[in-house]
Amino acid sequence: MNTSHSLVRQRTSRLLPARRLLQGLISVSVLLTAGGVWAQTQAAEPEATATTTPWLNSSLTAPLFYQLLLGEINVQSGDPGTGYSLILDAARKQRSGELYQRAVDIALQARSGDAALTAAQAWARDLPDSTEADRFVLQILLALNRPGDTGPVLSSLLKRASGRSERNDTINAIPLAFARVLDKALALKVVRESLEPSLRQPESAAAAWTTIGRLEMAQDLDAQALASARKGQAADPASVFPALLALELMERGTDGAEAIVINQLKAGPPPAPTPATTPSQQTAVTLTYARILLDLQRNTEARTQLDALTTQQPQLAEPWLLLATLDVQDNRLPQATRALETFMGLARNDGAAPSARGLTQAFLLMAQIAEKQKDFTAASAWLDRIENAEDIMAAQMRRASLLARQGQMSQARAMLRNQPERRPDDARLKLVAEAQLLREFKAWQDAFDVYGEAVQRFPDDNDLLYDQAMMAEKIERLDTMEQLLRQLIARKPDHHHAYNALGYSLAERGQRLPEAKALIEQAVALEPNDAYIQDSLGWVEFRLGNVRQALNILKAAYARRPDPEIAAHLGEVLWTQGQQDEAKKVWREGLLLASDNETLHTTLKRFDVTP
Secondary structure (H helix, E strand, O other): OHHHHHHHHHHHHHHHHHHHHHHHHHHHHHHHHHOOOOOOOOOOOOOOOOOOOOOOOOOOOHHHHHHHHHHHHHHHOOOHHHHHHHHHHHHHHHOOHHHHHHHHHHHHHOOOHHHHHHHHHHHHHHOOOOHHHHHHHHHHHHHOOOHHHOHHHHHHHHHHOOHHHHHHHHHHOHHHHOOOOOOHHHHHHHHHHHHHHHHOOHHHHHHHHHHHHHHHHOOOOHHHHHHHHHHHHHHOOOOHHHHHHHHHHHHOOOOOHHHHHHHHHHHOOOOOOOOOOOOOHHHHHHHHHHHHHHHOOOHHHHHHHHHHHHHHOOOOOHHHHHHHHHHHHOOOHHHHHHHHHHHHHHHHOOOOOHHHHHHHHHHHHHHHHHHHOOOHHHHHHHHHOOOOHHHHHHHHHHHHHHHHHOOOHHHHHHHHHOOOOOOOOHHHHHHHHHHHHHHHOOOHHHHHHHHHHHHHHOOOOHHHHHHHHHHHHHOOOHHHHHHHHHHHHHHOOOOHHHHHHHHHHHHHOOOOHHHHHHHHHHHHHHOOOOHHHHHHHHHHHHHOOOHHHHHHHHHHHHHHOOOHHHHHHHHHHHHHOOOHHHHHHHHHHHHHHOOOOHHHHHHHHHHOOOO
């Protein structure tokens, strides 16, 4: 009996390679069927009953069949080189795109990029109308990091694209295709040459200039990218493509980018009411613009955009979530609750993956609203609804805040400390969460100690070192703060925040003002578009007695980013120059932005002013 079972096992093991080979041949037959060479067959297991299979007339000859059979045998038996040669030869004989693709796949699986390129180029030559062949050639050339050779195939793809929509889609896909190319300057040169005909065509010029701008932006040539966006908008003022590029530049702080967005919103059609739950490109411009305005704390302008979107397209979920975020910031809690309820209703009906993260954010906001209303039970109930493991720490941070607000700071800290570490960076995240909680409740010494512990555990983390320095200033250990910041500058000479923090600290105390100015100017050189660094520069100029220059700098910084601390500084300079009404106006705006800003309140108290 044991011998019989052994024989069965041996026979079965011998059948397995044959079965895999049969499956390989069936896959080839499917490819040939798609090319009109052979009819598709179905695999039958040995125990299955015979069924009639419809066979079609085929040009597959016996020699070709055995050539394909031998090619697949070699691939299955670990000799992909021979199998590749046999399949490629058959592809050339049959002029079959499916067999060419099979040859390319074999070469790629064998990690032979040159062989894959040879097969793809032969495919493109034999079937010059095949867009798929050109796409394979382009992808393989880019994978081999040969952007200089992509010009002809890129031009071929662009010429073959039919209709405005397809051509623009092809053009817009180019930056992503070239994203991993090392020689980005060469990539820009090749793409620009290939797009020359498109730049001269009104229906594709906006997309072409946008693609050029994206490749320029990939090299941090933001000024050139801005110029390209302007040229694209000049070619078609209503096109969303230059506006989308301008939004990315706006996020990077590029002056002049916002004007392109505003021009497009004026020229383009307004988002039309539609039952679709996916934002259109026009809607995406408005939505992204609103999100950036929120980040810049330009809440009034953000609200204008979001109110328009929720009115015109109430079925879109994301605008409601952004509007709720804005309402919570502005302490409009009933309005925020209504917006969140609308968002949650829409998100539950949307099966898209982002809805899960959006719902988590909504639950956190609902918990925050309940916390503001001192309904800690409701806040905890909202946090209980968060199930996404990646967001558990955010929920626990909120829970810790609830405990701290109820006078249970030690329990809050213990809860954060006891969180399991599921991922490598969870240990760091826990310490940062504890320090942030302590900062929220102005427990500066404890926060300094926690950051010190974090720096010991993660000594190469520049952000932790910077945060510890900021806490050193809060507990008036100014020598320690300066020591930590200079250590950070020595470690990372381009850390603009470190230069700015040290320079501003000296300027605020009226100490070593020429050195403070030099430090801040270094920060400006590293990050010229940062409004907070400009604020520091204006403040040190004021301390040095350069009032007119300080006023110009602070006005520009406040226009770029309305912020309560910048408002405090600008208002003070205005007040000292006899412009009391203007100073009060700026201070009032600052209080609307953040009614609890410490710098602003200190300034108002010093001047005994109620704006």
